[in-house]
Amino acid sequence: MIRLPFADLVALLARLFRAQGLRAEVAQVLAENCAACQRDGALSHGVFRIPAYVSTLRSGWGAPNAEPVIEDNGAAQIRVDARGGFAQVALQAARPLLLDRVRAQGVAVLALRNSQHFSALWPDVEPFGEAGLVALSVVNSMAVVVPPGGTTPVFGTNPMAFACPRDGEPPYVWDQAGSALAHGDVQIAARQGHALPEGCGVDASGQLTTDPNAILEGGALLPFGGHKGASLAMTIEILAAAFTGGAFSSEVDWSAHPGAKIPCTGQMLLLLDPDRGAGFAQRVRQLSDAVRAAGQDRLPGDRRRRLRAEAEAQGVALTEDDLAMLQSYL
Numbered sequence: 001m002i003r004l005p006f007a008d009l010v011a012l013l014a015r016l017f018r019a020q021g022l023r024a025e026v027a028q029v030l031a032e033n034c035a036a037c038q039r040d041g042a043l044s045h046g047v048f049r050i051p052a053y054v055s056t057l058r059s060g061w062g063a064p065n066a067e068p069v070i071e072d073n074g075a076a077q078i079r080v081d082a083r084g085g086f087a088q089v090a091l092q093a094a095r096p097l098l099l100d101r102v103r104a105q106g107v108a109v110l111a112l113r114n115s116q117h118f119s120a121l122w123p124d125v126e127p128f129g130e131a132g133l134v135a136l137s138v139v140n141s142m143a144v145v146v147p148p149g150g151t152t153p154v155f156g157t158n159p160m161a162f163a164c165p166r167d168g169e170p171p172y173v174w175d176q177a178g179s180a181l182a183h184g185d186v187q188i189a190a191r192q193g194h195a196l197p198e199g200c201g202v203d204a205s206g207q208l209t210t211d212p213n214a215i216l217e218g219g220a221l222l223p224f225g226g227h228k229g230a231s232l233a234m235t236i237e238i239l240a241a242a243f244t245g246g247a248f249s250s251e252v253d254w255s256a257h258p259g260a261k262i263p264c265t266g267q268m269l270l271l272l273d274p275d276r277g278a279g280f281a282q283r284v285r286q287l288s289d290a291v292r293a294a295g296q297d298r299l300p301g302d303r304r305r306r307l308r309a310e311a312e313a314q315g316v317a318l319t320e321d322d323l324a325m326l327q328s329y330l
């Protein structure tokens with residue numbers, strides 16, 4: 001294992017993305033996002049994803065350099081067309097307007113469509129929690145999840161993430177796939193030759209399997225939590241696609257672009273200004289303390305922040321193979 005200063009990893013990734021033809025702003029946004037995942041131990045969306053970014057960029061899929069178009073009519077709901085570009089770039093472009101609107105009206109909603117999202121979702125919400133806001137976001141992805149009892153994948157691995165301020169502590173942030181496992185973790189298990197926990201997915205004939213290759217090759221993941229997770233996965237399709245005007249996961253058609261791996265769908269982000277309620281951050285702290293006192297010693301975000309602090313002191317952990325892989329794309 002080697003350790004790279006965070007800024008050096010961002011610079012390396014930005015060079016790598018520029019070498020694939022991305023304009024400077026897009027390269028920088030993706031580099032910071034990917035490096036932050038690696039730094040925080042969100043490894044299913046860290047540098048592990050780079051070969052798939054490169055393969056997608058080389059496939060001609062989407063419009064990775066597109067400028068997002070913001071449609072603002074003065075209301076709380078801000079609609080953005082990423083025009084085939086990356087969701088994080090569109091979110092950055094819409095952020096000032098979202099902040100103005102949520103401060104003025106107490107609520108703001110981003111309805112983003114035609115956007116490529118290939119990362120963890122916490123980087124999209126955590127900064128709003130740090131700014132004292134409540135943020136809830138959902139993204140749909142590509143159809144690799146069957147509903148319970150089903151045989152045809154219809155849902156994406158559809159992540160959902162939440163952030164809010166908390167007195168005397170970093171914001172409370174969680175971020176999770178709508179599937180029993182993120183697709184990235186199935187790929188990592190396949191690469192490392194590990195079996196998966198029971199109940200995460202089915203093989204091509206619809207039988208439960210713990211073999212990651214069986215899930216990747218014709219099989220599918222299951223939603224977490226049976227029919228309850230399926231309802232959430234469907235709700236995310238509704239909010240991230242039907243509401244925004246984006247594609248359902250099952251509508252992503254990249255057959256004309258072999259090598260494309262980044263779905264182009266939609267994202268919904270809801271922001272609330274809790275300063276309009278009394279003592280919100282203090283109440284969140286009170287509840288966190290109660291949950292810890294009740295015996296849950298690890299809350300979401302604790303592990304990431306511990307790894308972030310380690311990376312800040314010692315550098316971001318990468319394997320020699322990871323570094324060689326990154327350098328091969330420069």
Ligand SMILES: NC(=O)C1=CN([C@@H]2O[C@H](COP(=O)(O)OP(=O)(O)OC[C@H]3O[C@@H](n4cnc5c(N)ncnc54)[C@H](OP(=O)(O)O)[C@@H]3O)[C@@H](O)[C@H]2O)C=CC1
Pocket residue numbers: 042044045117118119120121122139140141157158159160173174175176177178180181182183185298299300301302303304305
């Ligand atoms: N862009 C896309 O389309 C997709 C992206 N993803 C991303 O994949 C990533 C991984 O998702 P997933 O595998 O579901 O995430 P995990 O199950 O690893 O973690 C989900 C959340 O639970 C917390 N957590 C994990 N274990 C515990 C525990 N034992 N006690 C308390 N809290 C815990 C995590 O905090 P902590 O982080 O601190 O460990 C995190 O906030 C997410 O970042 C998600 O956004 C997934 C699907 C699609």
Ligand SMILES: O=C([O-])C1=[NH+]CCC1
Pocket residue numbers: 044117118119141142157177181182183184185263
């Ligand atoms: O891990 C995952 O499930 C995904 N990450 C990006 C698209 C889907």
